[in-house]
Amino acid sequence: MTTFCIGPVCVPAYALFPFLFLVLQWGWDWIKKHVLGMHDQTEFPNSRVIHIKSKQEWENLLQKHKYTGRTLVVDFTASWCGPCRTIKPFFHEQSVKYPSALFATVDVDEMQQIAKESGVNAMPTFHLYKNGQQCDEIRGADRAGLEQCIRKHYVKVDLPEEMSAGEAEASNKKQQ
Numbered sequence: 001m002t003t004f005c006i007g008p009v010c011v012p013a014y015a016l017f018p019f020l021f022l023v024l025q026w027g028w029d030w031i032k033k034h035v036l037g038m039h040d041q042t043e044f045p046n047s048r049v050i051h052i053k054s055k056q057e058w059e060n061l062l063q064k065h066k067y068t069g070r071t072l073v074v075d076f077t078a079s080w081c082g083p084c085r086t087i088k089p090f091f092h093e094q095s096v097k098y099p100s101a102l103f104a105t106v107d108v109d110e111m112q113q114i115a116k117e118s119g120v121n122a123m124p125t126f127h128l129y130k131n132g133q134q135c136d137e138i139r140g141a142d143r144a145g146l147e148q149c150i151r152k153h154y155v156k157v158d159l160p161e162e163m164s165a166g167e168a169e170a171s172n173k174k175q176q
Contacts, residue, residue: 044092049075050104058114061104066132071101071153074127076120078108083141084124090143091126098150100157128153 002013052058065072075091077084095103108115108123118127118134126146128136136149 044089046096047092048095048099048103049092050102052104052106052111052114055111055113058106058111061102062129062132065102065129068102068157069131069155070157071098071150071155072129073101073103073150074118074129075103075105076108076115076118076123076125076127077105078123080109081123087124087141087143087146090146094147094150098154101150101154130155 003010004013004016005011050061052061061072073091073094075084075088077088079085091103091105095101106114106118108120120127122139124139124141126138126149127134128149130153135153138145138149
């Protein structure tokens with residue numbers, strides 16, 4: 001039996017397989033997120049959550065949101081935060097349950113400036129916006145509190161029906 005020794009500690013070769021598996025799993029997750037850009041689409045295929053990747057994208061979202069009349073729900077999160085990972089599936093479920101609201105996530109490690117400007121100092125923190133102004137905040141992974149807050153500020157807006165390919169083409173020709 002082969003063993004690997006480091007100082008006084010010797011480990012059999014077969015005991016390294018679980019460790020190797022964990023390292024490879026972590027590496028694959030990192031590659032999927034940072035190299036391939038696969039975030040929540042694969043985990044939550046029906047989700048309507050937007051992942052904010054730049055300051056410009058954040059400013060555009062807030063600017064466009066001012067005139068829609070829709071509620072904007074933002075999850076300030078971090079990949080290392082246990083409570084953030086716990087409430088993440090629930091947040092994505094809410095994006096499907098409340099289709100008139102806009103849902104977005106901001107990773108505080110990737111977008112530190114946005115988190116600082118928004119006054120976020122605990123994770124997870126949820127901000128709700130109406131007409132471009134923050135109207136509520138929830139800190140912590142409180143499912144009931146988050147859903148109650150979304151319900152409180154939710155504004156049902158008539159969303160356009162999805163068009164068939166022919167209708168979309170005709171609409172584009174009319175606009176030209």
